[in-house]
Amino acid sequence: MKKIKALFLLSMLSMSMLMIVGCSKTEAEKPAETTETEKVEGVGDLTKENPIQVNKEEGTVTFLAQVNGKYFYEPTRHAAVFADGSNGEKAVFRGFVNHEDLYNGLIEIGAKAGENMTLDNKETTNVQGDAFDVSVNWTGAEKAVTIDEAIKDSNGTPIDIRFGGNLxxxxxxxxxxxxxxxxxxxxxxxxxxxxxxxxxxxxxVEFMGNKDILPEDGTYVAVTMKLKK
Amino acid sequence: MAIRVGKFIFWGLIWGYMIALFLSRSTWLEMRFNTSLSILAMTLLGVVIGFIKNINVKKRWFFISEILLIMLLIATYKDFSALAVIPAIKFKEAFFLNFLSLFQANIVVILLLIVGNILWCIKSKK
Incomplete structure (x- = not known):
């Protein structure tokens, strides 16, 4: 009986302590300004009702997304996916704009789609189309971070985002x-x-969100795609 | 009977987590399925087993499973901060509770942990 009690205490205490230690560690690792911003359901003018902004003059499309902390610890092959899509929970950023609106936004800023990827050639073909500088910003962030800072590539290869099209x-x-x-x-x-x-x-390659750079799980972020000239 | 069912729900939850952790090691699988559903499946199995009177699990096996889960979590993620994120996110995914914040989900998981362990320490009537 004593052994069982000891086992109980050991397992319960260790699990609780580890979770509490984990909680305090993640809090401590984050920049102070991000902890208060997680409850804000938007970034600047971007809200769930108005999740995309197209700026033709600057050649940018910015959309609202939310950090999925799961991919700070597990690999993924998605940077951003529309929350209501079947892969909505499989990306570092849960997007609030749908794929059609993003496509139209990119067309609006004058981006040209590569349209060279098919289900048959996908394993042997690299996507073509106009390139973008992708950055991520959030309320309280000191500055926007690049996609290379936000998402870790296990090989250290720069991420080269292209407008594949594929609507x-x-x-x-x-x-x-x-x-x-x-x-x-x-x-x-x-x-x-x-x-x-x-x-x-x-x-x-393995891709994971960079927990040392990005704000904590659930924080709303603005993902900006700027057309490279 | 309620205590017995409660015990097996928690037993199922622990094994569900272990299976989910194992399945999520495959990125291919993780990108196509909600691997956390194994937590829901095992919890439901726990309910069923809870009603089958001739199936019994000794206390020590429960606690060994619990310690095994902790070890598995640490070995898988090699980062203590994952313990404040992964169990809560998998719990949200398993029970379709995406409206919960990470903090709220962590509170629920910790409460379940406490209640589950207390249940396993109560001597149920045979």
Whole structure:
């Protein structure tokens, strides 16, 4: 009986302590200004009701998203996915704009889609199309961070986001993919640095959100895609 | 009977977490399925087993499972801060509670942990 009690105390205390230690550690690691911003359901003028802004003069499309802390610890092949898409919970950023609106926004700023990815050539083809500088900002952040700072590539290769297009396939598949981290025949934009399957099949790369840079799980962020000239 | 069912719900929850952790090691699987549903499945299995009177689990096996889960969590993520995020997020995914904040989900998980352990320490009538 004493042994059982000791086991009980040991397991309960250790689990609780570890969770509490984990909680305090994640809090301590974050910049002070981010802890108060998590409850704000938007960033600047971006809200769930108005989740996208298109600026033709600057050549930018900015959309509202939310940090998914799961991918600080587990690998993913998605940078941003529309929350209501079938892959909505599989990305570092849960987007609040749908794939069709993002596509139209990118067209509006004059971006040209590559349209070279198909379900048949996906494993041998790198996505083409206009390139973007992608940055992430949030209320209270000192400055916007680049996608290379926000998402860790295990090989250290720069992330090269291209406008793949793929609207028809995206509408058919309804995955909600906005920014994929390897060349994708479904995602509106994706990373030309790797072919499809690099994350899941050949495992040549792992992508994870950078918990040392990004705010904590649930924080609303603005993802800006600026057309490279 | 309620205590017995409660015990097995928590037993199922612990094993569900272990299965979810194991399944999430496959990025291919993780990107296609909600692997946290194993927590829901095992919890429901726990309810069923709770009503089957001739199935019994000794206390020591429960506590060993619990310690095993902690070890598995640490070995998998190699980062104590993951303990404040992953169990709560998997719990939200398993029970479709995405409206909960991470903090709220952590509170629920810690409360379940406390209640579950207390149940396993109560001597139930045979």
């Amino acid at each position: 028809k396939t995206a509408m058919d598949k309804k995955t909600g993919c906005l920014i994929c981290l390897d060349s994708c025949p479904v995602g509106i934009t994706s990373n030309a640095s790797y072919t499809y399957g690099s994350v899941e099949k050949t495992k040549t």
